[in-house]
Amino acid sequence: MRIALFITCFNDTLFPRTGQAVVELLERLGHEVVFPDEQTCCGQMHFNTGYAEEATGLVRRFVRVFAGEEVIVTPSGSCAGMVRDAYPRVAEQAGDAALAEAVRALGARVFELSELLVDVLGVEDVGASFPHRVTYHPTCHSLRLLRVGEKPLRLLRAVRGIELVELGEAEECCGFGGTFAIKNADVSTAMLADKVRHVLDTRAEVCAAADNSCLMHIGGGLARLRTGTRAVHLAEILAAQE
Amino acid sequence: MKGFPAAARVALADTQLRRNIGKATQTIRAKRAGVVSELADWEALRDAGEAIKRRTLRHLPEYLEQLEAAVTAAGGTVHWARDAAEATDAVARICEAHAAKDVIKVKSLATDEIGLNEGLAARGIAAWETDLAELIVQLGHDTPSHILVPAIHKNRAEIRALFEREIAGGERLSDDPAALAETARRHLRDKFLSVDVGVSGANFLVAETGTVCVVESEGNGRMCTTLPRVLVTVAGIEKVIPAWQDLEVMLALLPRSSTGERMNPYTSLFTGVADGDGPQELHLVLLDNARTDVLADAFARQTLNCIRCSACLNVCPVYERTGGHAYESVYPGPIGAILTPQLQGMEKAGTLPYASSLCGACGDVCPVKIDIPSVLVHLRGRAVREKRRGGEAAAMRAAAFAFSTRGRYERAQRLARRGGGLARAGLVPPPLTGWTAARELPEVPAQSFREWWRARP
Numbered sequence A: 001m002r003i004a005l006f007i008t009c010f011n012d013t014l015f016p017r018t019g020q021a022v023v024e025l026l027e028r029l030g031h032e033v034v035f036p037d038e039q040t041c042c043g044q045m046h047f048n049t050g051y052a053e054e055a056t057g058l059v060r061r062f063v064r065v066f067a068g069e070e071v072i073v074t075p076s077g078s079c080a081g082m083v084r085d086a087y088p089r090v091a092e093q094a095g096d097a098a099l100a101e102a103v104r105a106l107g108a109r110v111f112e113l114s115e116l117l118v119d120v121l122g123v124e125d126v127g128a129s130f131p132h133r134v135t136y137h138p139t140c141h142s143l144r145l146l147r148v149g150e151k152p153l154r155l156l157r158a159v160r161g162i163e164l165v166e167l168g169e170a171e172e173c174c175g176f177g178g179t180f181a182i183k184n185a186d187v188s189t190a191m192l193a194d195k196v197r198h199v200l201d202t203r204a205e206v207c208a209a210a211d212n213s214c215l216m217h218i219g220g221g222l223a224r225l226r227t228g229t230r231a232v233h234l235a236e237i238l239a240a241q242e
Numbered sequence B: 001m002k003g004f005p006a007a008a009r010v011a012l013a014d015t016q017l018r019r020n021i022g023k024a025t026q027t028i029r030a031k032r033a034g035v036v037s038e039l040a041d042w043e044a045l046r047d048a049g050e051a052i053k054r055r056t057l058r059h060l061p062e063y064l065e066q067l068e069a070a071v072t073a074a075g076g077t078v079h080w081a082r083d084a085a086e087a088t089d090a091v092a093r094i095c096e097a098h099a100a101k102d103v104i105k106v107k108s109l110a111t112d113e114i115g116l117n118e119g120l121a122a123r124g125i126a127a128w129e130t131d132l133a134e135l136i137v138q139l140g141h142d143t144p145s146h147i148l149v150p151a152i153h154k155n156r157a158e159i160r161a162l163f164e165r166e167i168a169g170g171e172r173l174s175d176d177p178a179a180l181a182e183t184a185r186r187h188l189r190d191k192f193l194s195v196d197v198g199v200s201g202a203n204f205l206v207a208e209t210g211t212v213c214v215v216e217s218e219g220n221g222r223m224c225t226t227l228p229r230v231l232v233t234v235a236g237i238e239k240v241i242p243a244w245q246d247l248e249v250m251l252a253l254l255p256r257s258s259t260g261e262r263m264n265p266y267t268s269l270f271t272g273v274a275d276g277d278g279p280q281e282l283h284l285v286l287l288d289n290a291r292t293d294v295l296a297d298a299f300a301r302q303t304l305n306c307i308r309c310s311a312c313l314n315v316c317p318v319y320e321r322t323g324g325h326a327y328e329s330v331y332p333g334p335i336g337a338i339l340t341p342q343l344q345g346m347e348k349a350g351t352l353p354y355a356s357s358l359c360g361a362c363g364d365v366c367p368v369k370i371d372i373p374s375v376l377v378h379l380r381g382r383a384v385r386e387k388r389r390g391g392e393a394a395a396m397r398a399a400a401f402a403f404s405t406r407g408r409y410e411r412a413q414r415l416a417r418r419g420g421g422l423a424r425a426g427l428v429p430p431p432l433t434g435w436t437a438a439r440e441l442p443e444v445p446a447q448s449f450r451e452w453w454r455a456r457p
Helices: A009-014 A016-028 A044-049 A052-065 A077-094 A097-107 A113-120 A140-144 A151-157 A185-201 A212-224 A234-239 B004-012 B015-037 B042-058 B060-073 B084-097 B109-113 B116-122 B132-139 B156-166 B177-194 B220-226 B246-258 B291-296 B300-305 B311-315 B317-322 B333-344 B361-365 B372-386 B390-402 B406-424 B449-455
Strands: A002-005 A032-034 A072-074 A110-112 A133-136 A163-165 A206-209 A230-233 B077-081 B102-105 B126-129 B197-200 B204-206 B211-216 B230-236 B266-271 B281-287
Touching (some): A009 A212, A009 B406, A009 B449, A016 A230, A016 A234, A044 B372, A044 B390, A052 B390, A077 A110, A113 A151, A185 A212, A185 B004, A185 B317, A206 A234, A212 A230, B060 B077, B077 B084, B084 B116, B084 B281, B102 B177, B300 B372, B333 B361, B361 B372, B390 B406
Parallel strands (some): A002 A032, A072 A110, B077 B281, B102 B197, B230 B281
Antiparallel strands (some): B211 B266
16 A cells, blocks of 8 residues: 655654654555655644644645645654644634645545554554563543544554553643643643653553654653653554564 | 743642642542443433533523523513623622621632622622632632632641631631531521522523522532522523523533532522512522623634533643642633633733643533633634734744745754754744753754655665
């Protein structure tokens, strides 16, 4: 299957390893990955911070860049959520019926990585090996915007050698929240402190999630405290082999 | 007003507060989840609740006129109040007409919103709170910190100390909840039997019948609505529901969402006056206080669906850590973060729409399906439009410009890597000090994904 990668500006710039892992994984499973290189940013930061006007231009750009692609995957629950959940509102606010129709059609073709693997490609065992003690944090947007449910956990359970341990209060927000982490740094940090406590309680070496934005926050806290537990994107675990 | 970030900073430093709120919200949250999971048709109930509220708001003027006619026909009097001053004046005039120097009150958010107690005090009328938690707040010269549990920030040791100081008449108390409640009961009983005017809020107003519905847990509310000769109900105009039958849905949604009970202990429904039974004079003060402005925004209007259950507070990770005072409003938590800015304006409450990580937990539990995260984002848009200056707006425009073509974006990526950092490259708004105070910031890697992709064999 031809699969277009929507890398997200965040991963492209800060976490290229995650994008490489998605490519390795999908190619290993026998699929063709394409990268429309005109892509930049989906507009989530602007939209969620109240800059809908600026976001609208980025939405139009995204629609144009991915117009010809049938299946689009992104290693970010949050950016997938932006396209599926918020794009229709952006189009409505812009009063643009053609854009509304385009984003409605596009939204159905955009998948977060675990959705693509489980729902579209019908695979749970991706042939990965990752002999480490891992705990999984379900990110808010993958849970409550995309409703991915157990899909990432089903993928992780099939990984060879993995020791998957349950995270306490897993569904509580880690406190990232985009610009919230900066505008309300104190509250964000208080939420992070509890998330880090639960991660450390598992005695895992790795905290996994399907979004590098949350992981940058959780990992940033784990690193600041010199805990020795690291944050790793789901894609990198699924790409790993013996 | 300090603004949310500064007020939250103060609250976060209070470790006792965080323990009290954390414990209380986790308990209620678990109870709610338990009783909601018992109902196979919970989602259908939510849909029904939302539909009733949306229909009401679409035809609000008609339902309000129907309500007024029904209340009047049943022997009550309706007063229309544009704002806090008019509502307070209406209540004070009623008291003055009866030469009443005291009123007893049922727990009511609408009267807290308009500062009725203070307004009456200025006219020489003392308002006595009879809800246990409101009494605790009043005795402590404190402000409520939760919609349903106004004294949630106090633990029982703190309440014991307060009662010993204020109402125990020199007696030493234990911190057994039953003993503390008994002390409050003795204090209040005298008021119930001697005061002539009762003041209540309303959970629902039935347009069809002119009925006021008050839902409570203690029975003190029922004392206030049955014992005094005169009863004044102050309620926001969005409290109206079309028909008696709509209560079937609302009274199933409310207790499960709020206290985590299948049914609440006291549901008082009163319609007009009846000879020799209950209050002989009934007044309904219908309060606008900016609600029609909320109604005017077709998207944010859903805020008025709220039935004040507080389920959103109890699941909110922000509220759980800051408590209610950080919101500097009668309405804290996620619902407060969308309602307060609409009632008070962005000038005063412009930081509240940002008091959320947009985790979505609030929207999932809302019994009338207010899409709180989306309304928060919508109001952020309003906050930005109202003060479209300053560093953030410039940085956001710069970032949008950087993302507008591949060439500009790739140049910004290279700039970020060469030591400029993300903010200086214009990709995210500065300052990042809020981030780095508690978290490491990863270095920008030597090769972006797209560079790796292009270099692939």
